[in-house]
Amino acid sequence: MSKSKGKILFQLTGSIACYKACNVVSKLVQEGFDVKTVCSANALKFIGKSTLEGLTHNAVYVDTFEDRSALEHIALTKWLDLAIICPATANIINKLAAGIGDDYISTVFLAFDFSKPYLVAPAMNQNMWAHPATRRSAGILAGWGVKMLGTGTGYQACGDKGAGRLLEPDAIYKEIIKHL
Numbered sequence: 199m200s201k202s203k204g205k206i207l208f209q210l211t212g213s214i215a216c217y218k219a220c221n222v223v224s225k226l227v228q229e230g231f232d233v234k235t236v237c238s239a240n241a242l243k244f245i246g247k248s249t250l251e252g253l254t255h256n257a258v259y260v261d262t263f264e265d266r267s268a269l270e271h272i273a274l275t276k277w278l279d280l281a282i283i284c285p286a287t288a289n290i291i292n293k294l295a296a297g298i299g300d301d302y303i304s305t306v307f308l309a310f311d312f313s314k315p316y317l318v319a320p321a322m323n324q325n326m327w328a329h330p331a332t333r334r335s336a337g338i339l340a341g342w343g344v345k346m347l348g349t350g351t352g353y354q355a356c357g358d359k360g361a362g363r364l365l366e367p368d369a370i371y372k373e374i375i376k377h378l
């Protein structure tokens with residue numbers, strides 16, 4: 199078996215853009231990265247665990263209290279070379295900036311070793327992206343060393359046009375490579 203190019207913890211939250219994020223996951227695996235995924239409960243309303251398990255050949259983490267090995271969320275922070283949330287909802291960005299740890303993704307974030315890269319790829323409606331809470335939270339996260347990726351501008355699923363679209367999969371892949 200060939201050597202892994204790197205270990206990526208790929209975390210998805212509840213956005214329509216979850217389908218685009220699957221292309222990034224697939225590309226990472228095809229290029230030789232070892233990828234483990236975490237989904238918020240709401241991400242699973244947009245894509246199924248089977249998609250991510252099939253793409254990564256690894257189980258999907260959702261619930262910190264799941265009956266697997268104890269303290270797996272801590273072990274994951276030690277295992278990974280880079281963590282990314284893609285797509286990142288307005289909710290998770292605001293939640294992380296408030297220091298809340300009430301689900302898998304936010305708990306891993308609180309236990310994160312910031313000598314390693316942590317990327318956030320936002321995806322949301324233009325008003326959610328422009329909201330003062332989201333603007334402030336994005337600034338807080340950047341101040342803590344999180345690499346806040348930009349967003350694309352254009353058509354949004356709700357019919358609006360504006361900022362907040364998830365970057366295209368190739369651009370996200372390049373950001374991951376750049377920060378490894």
Ligand SMILES: Cc1cc2nc3c(=O)[nH]c(=O)nc-3n(C[C@H](O)[C@H](O)[C@H](O)COP(=O)(O)O)c2cc1C
Binds near residue numbers: 214241289323326
């Ligand atoms: C159809 C649909 C699409 C949504 N798309 C987004 C989105 O792209 N970005 C976002 O921030 N919230 C979006 N939401 C709202 C989030 O899913 C909602 O805030 C949820 O509580 C986020 O949970 P999570 O961050 O734990 O995944 C969407 C909701 C629905 C019903």
